[in-house]
Amino acid sequence: MANLLTISGSPHIQSDNTTKKIMWGVVTALVPTMLVSFWYFGLSAIILTLTSVAACVLFEYLVTKYLLKQASTITDGSAVITGILLALNVPSNLPVWMLIIGALVAIGVAKMTYGGLGKNPFNPALVGRVFMLISFPVNMTSWPLPMVNRTVLADAITGPTSLGIIKEGIAKGDTVDKLMSHVPNYLDMLIGNMGGSLGEVSAIAIIIGGLFMLFRKIITWHIPFTFILTVFLFTGILYYADPTKYIDPVFHLLAGGLMLGAIFMATDMVTSPMSKSGMLVFGFGCGILTVLIRVWGAYPEGVSFAILIMNALVPLINKGFKSKKFGEVIKNG
Amino acid sequence: MKTFKLGGVHPKGNKLSSDKAIKAIGLPKTATISLIQSLGAPPEPVVAKGDKVKVGQLIAKGNAFISSNIHASVSGTVSKIEDTLEASGYRKKCIVIDVEGDEWLETIDKKPNIKLEIQLKKEEIIAKIKEAGIVGLGGATFPTQVKLMIPEGKKAECLIINGVECEPYLTSDHRIMLERGEELIVGVRILMKAIGVDKAFIGIENNKADAIKYLSKLAKNNLGITVVPLKVKYPQGGEKQLIKAITNREVPSGKLPIEVGCVVQNVGTAIAVYEAVQKNKPLFERVVTVTGKSVKNPCNLLARIGTPISMLIEEAGGIPEDTQKVINGGPMMGKSINSIDIYVVKGMSGLLMMPEKESKRVTPSNCIRCAQCTFICPMGLNPYLISQMTETQNEAMAEKERVMDCMECGSCSYTCPAARPLLDNIRVAKNKVGQIIRTRAK
Ligand code: SF4
Ligand code: SF4
Numbered sequence: 191m192a193n194l195l196t197i198s199g200s201p202h203i204q205s206d207n208t209t210k211k212i213m214w215g216v217v218t219a220l221v222p223t224m225l226v227s228f229w230y231f232g233l234s235a236i237i238l239t240l241t242s243v244a245a246c247v248l249f250e251y252l253v254t255k256y257l258l259k260q261a262s263t264i265t266d267g268s269a270v271i272t273g274i275l276l277a278l279n280v281p282s283n284l285p286v287w288m289l290i291i292g293a294l295v296a297i298g299v300a301k302m303t304y305g306g307l308g309k310n311p312f313n314p315a316l317v318g319r320v321f322m323l324i325s326f327p328v329n330m331t332s333w334p335l336p337m338v339n340r341t342v343l344a345d346a347i348t349g350p351t352s353l354g355i356i357k358e359g360i361a362k363g364d365t366v367d368k369l370m371s372h373v374p375n376y377l378d379m380l381i382g383n384m385g386g387s388l389g390e391v392s393a394i395a396i397i398i399g400g401l402f403m404l405f406r407k408i409i410t411w412h413i414p415f416t417f418i419l420t421v422f423l424f425t426g427i428l429y430y431a432d433p434t435k436y437i438d439p440v441f442h443l444l445a446g447g448l449m450l451g452a453i454f455m456a457t458d459m460v461t462s463p464m465s466k467s468g469m470l471v472f473g474f475g476c477g478i479l480t481v482l483i484r485v486w487g488a489y490p491e492g493v494s495f496a497i498l499i500m501n502a503l504v505p506l507i508n509k510g511f512k513s514k515k516f517g518e519v520i521k522n523g
Numbered sequence: 524m525k526t527f528k529l530g531g532v533h534p535k536g537n538k539l540s541s542d543k544a545i546k547a548i549g550l551p552k553t554a555t556i557s558l559i560q561s562l563g564a565p566p567e568p569v570v571a572k573g574d575k576v577k578v579g580q581l582i583a584k585g586n587a588f589i590s591s592n593i594h595a596s597v598s599g600t601v602s603k604i605e606d607t608l609e610a611s612g613y614r615k616k617c618i619v620i621d622v623e624g625d626e627w628l629e630t631i632d633k634k635p636n637i638k639l640e641i642q643l644k645k646e647e648i649i650a651k652i653k654e655a656g657i658v659g660l661g662g663a664t665f666p667t668q669v670k671l672m673i674p675e676g677k678k679a680e681c682l683i684i685n686g687v688e689c690e691p692y693l694t695s696d697h698r699i700m701l702e703r704g705e706e707l708i709v710g711v712r713i714l715m716k717a718i719g720v721d722k723a724f725i726g727i728e729n730n731k732a733d734a735i736k737y738l739s740k741l742a743k744n745n746l747g748i749t750v751v752p753l754k755v756k757y758p759q760g761g762e763k764q765l766i767k768a769i770t771n772r773e774v775p776s777g778k779l780p781i782e783v784g785c786v787v788q789n790v791g792t793a794i795a796v797y798e799a800v801q802k803n804k805p806l807f808e809r810v811v812t813v814t815g816k817s818v819k820n821p822c823n824l825l826a827r828i829g830t831p832i833s834m835l836i837e838e839a840g841g842i843p844e845d846t847q848k849v850i851n852g853g854p855m856m857g858k859s860i861n862s863i864d865i866y867v868v869k870g871m872s873g874l875l876m877m878p879e880k881e882s883k884r885v886t887p888s889n890c891i892r893c894a895q896c897t898f899i900c901p902m903g904l905n906p907y908l909i910s911q912m913t914e915t916q917n918e919a920m921a922e923k924e925r926v927m928d929c930m931e932c933g934s935c936s937y938t939c940p941a942a943r944p945l946l947d948n949i950r951v952a953k954n955k956v957g958q959i960i961r962t963r964a965k
Contacts, residue, residue, distance in 0.1 A: 196848045197612075200858065202855075202859065205534070205938050306889060308889035465894070515925055515928065516903045516928065517775045518903070
C-alpha cells in the first residue's frame with residue numbers, strides 16, 4: 191500500500207466513454223460514405239480525402255504547437271473528421287491546392303482561433319466549404335459524373351448537380367416534368383450514381399453511418415430526423431400546391447447534401463444545442479432554411495448555409511430551450 | 524419494471540461480496556467513538572474519563588432538535604475524551620473506551636427469537652427511536668426520529684423502504700435483506716405505525732432477485748407491504764428518484780418527500796428500528812462491506828461502532844499492495860479517506876480499496892458540448908453550465924440554474940467524455956450559493 195493515500199472528491203470512477211472514442215466513432219461512421227465516393231470517383235477521391243485529412247491534422251498540430259503553445263490535440267480525432275467532411279463536400283476534380291486552403295480556413299480560422307475542439311461556434315468543415323464556394327465558385331460547382339472518369343485525374347466530363355439542373359431549368363421556364371427526365375432516377379440517387387460532391391452521392395451509405403452513430407449513442411435522432419422531416423413536409427406542401435413549378439419531396443431528400451448535412455454536419459455536438467427540445471428547434475430551422483435557399487435563393491444547394499445560420503443561433507436556442515428539471519412540473523398520482 | 528425517468532447512468536455493479544454472509548468480527552481492544560455521527564448538532568458527552576460503561580449505555584446525548592444520541596458499543600472504562608482523526612478526515616472529539624469483557628445493559632433483550640407483536644404506541648415508538656440514537660444508515664445519517672415526525676399540515680400516505688443499494692461494490696443492504704428479512708418486515712411495520720400509514724413499498728433493484736423473491740414471500744402475510752422490483756439504474760437510491768420510481772410522484776425542488784406524502788427509510792435503518800423498539804437495543808453496531816478489486820476476501824462484516832477499520836481490513840485479507848485510495852462508502856458518492864487509522868461510524872456502509880491505476884483521475888480536456896451530462900443528470904440540471912458558472916464565479920446564475928437541487932450523485936463527472944471535474948465545480952457553486960441564501964435569510 192502507498193504511504194500516502196490519494197484524496198479526491200467523488201465520484202471515484204469514470205465511464206469508459208471518452209472524447210477520443212466519440213470522435214473515432216464518427217470517423218468509423220464516415221467509412222461507408224468514403225468507400226462509396228472512392229468507388230464512384232476513383233483515384234481523385236482518394237487523393238482529395240487523404241490530402242484534406244493530412245492538411246487538417248497538420249494545421250491543427252502547427253497551431254497548437256507554435257501559436258497556442260499547448261499540448262497537441264490531434265489524436266482526439268476531431269481534425270480527422272473535419273478533413274473527411276471537407277473532402278466529402280467538394281467535387282472530385284477540385285484542384286488539390288484549393289482544398290488545402292479550405293482546410294486552412296476550416297482548422298486555422300473556424301476551429302483553432304476560438305480555442306480548439308469544443309469552443310468553435312461554427313462547424314469547421316462547413317466554414318471551409320463555404321469559403322471555397324465563395325472563393326472558387328466555378329471549380330466548386332462543376333461536378334464530374336461518377337463512374338465515367340474513375341481513373342482520369344484532370345479534364346473530367348462535368349455537369350451540374352440534379353438540383354442545379356432543375357433550378358436553372360425552372361428559371362428558364364421549363365416545367366418540372368420535362369426537367370425530371372434529365373436527372374437521375376431515385377434508385378441511382380439512393381445508391382449514389384449521380385453527380386455531386388464526393389460525399390453527397392449515396393444516401394444509403396450516409397444513413398448506414400447515421401444508424402451506427404445512433405447505435406453508439408454519439409448522436410440522437412432529434413436533429414437529423416426533424417431536419418429531414420421538415421424538408422420533406424415543406425417541399426411536399428410546395429409540390430402539392432403546384433407540381434409543375436416545384437419538385438417532389440423525395441427528390442429533395444435524395445438530392446444534394448441533405449443527408450450528409452443532416453446526419454453528419456448538423457449533428458456536430460459542438461455546434462448544436464444542448465437540450466433535446468433545442469435540438470428539435472435546430473433541426474426544424476435547418477430544414478426550413480434549406481428549402482428556402484434551394485427554392486428561392488441564389489444557390490441551388492442550401493444545406494451548408496442553413497446549418498451555419500442555425501449554428502449562429504445555438505446560443506439563443508440554448509437560452510430559450512432548457513432541459514426539463516426534476517420537480518418542475520408538480521404532478522401527483 | 525419500474526424505474527425513475529429522468530437521467531441516470533449504469534456503472535458496473537462489481538458486487539464482489541454479494542454472496543458472503545454477514546460475519547460478526549471480534550471486539551477491538553479499544554473503541555474510539557466519534558461524536559460526529561449524524562447530521563445536525565453534535566451530542567454532548569455524558570460520561571467522563573474513568574467511568575465504567577456497559578454495552579448500550581448512553582455516552583453522549585443529542586440535545587438539539589436535529590441531533591442524535593450515541594451509546595457505548597463496548598463495555599469497559601472510558602480512557603480519554605479528546606480530538607482524534609476520525610472518518611470525516613478531520614480531528615474531531617471522540618470518546619475512547621478500553622474494552623473489558625462484553626457486558627451488555629440488562630435492559631437489552633439478547634434472546635434470538637423474533638418479536639412480532641408491536642406493543643408501543645406511535646409516540647412511544649418515535650421516542651424509543653430517538654433514545655436509541657438511530658440515524659439513516661444508507662449513508663446520509665439524518666436522525667431518524669426527525670424524519671418520522673410529520674410536520675403540521677402534512678400527511679404521510681406511504682412508507683418507502685430503500686433496498687436499492689445502487690452504489691457499485693456495496694452489498695451490506697443486500698445481505699441484510701436476505702439474512703434478516705423477518706426482522707426487517709417487523710421494522711417496516713413499526714415504521715408504518717410510527718407515521719400512521721397502511722401502505723409500505725420496499726424498492727429493490729432486480730440485480731438482487733433473491734432478495735426480491737424472499738421478501739415478497741414474507742410480505743405476503745403482511746397486509747399493506749409490497750415489494751417493488753426496480754430496473755437497475757443509478758442513482759435509484761436517491762430519495763427523490765426512488766419516490767418517483769415507485770409512486771411516480773415528483774418531490775418539488777427544495778422540498779422534502781413528505782410534500783408528496785412519502786417517508787423514505789433504508790433497510791438497515793428499519794432493522795435498527797426493530798432492534799430498538801422490540802429488543803430495547805440502541806444503535807451501536809452496523810454491517811460494513813469491505814471490498815475492492817484487489818481485496819483478497821471481500822466480505823460483509825458486522826462491527827461495533829468505534830472499531831478501528833484496520834481490523835475490518837485485516838478480516839478481508841489485509842490491505843492490497845496496489846491500494847492508492849480508500850473510500851468510505853461506494854465509488855460514486857463515498858468519501859476518500861486520508862488514513863486508515865480511523866474507526867467505524869454509523870454512516871459507514873462500506874470500505875472500498877481502489878488500486879492505483881483506478882484511483883488516478885483522467886486529465887480533463889475541452890468540453891465538447893456533447894450534452895451527455897445534461898441527459899444523465901437525474902435532477903435535470905445542466906452540469907456543464909453550472910460548472911462554467913463556477914469558473915466564471917457567476918453564483919447568481921448558478922442559483923437560477925437550480926444548483927441547490929444537485930444531489931451530488933456524481934453521474935455527470937462519471938459520464939463526461941472530456942473528464943471535466945463537473946461535480947467538483949458544482950460543489951463549489953453549491954457552497955457559495957448556500958452561503959448567499961443563508962445571508963439573505965438573515
Ligand atoms: S452530481 Fe448533481 S449535477 Fe451532477 S448528475 Fe448528479 S445531480 Fe446532476
Ligand atoms: S458531458 Fe462533459 S463534454 Fe459533454 S457537455 Fe457535459 S461537460 Fe461537456
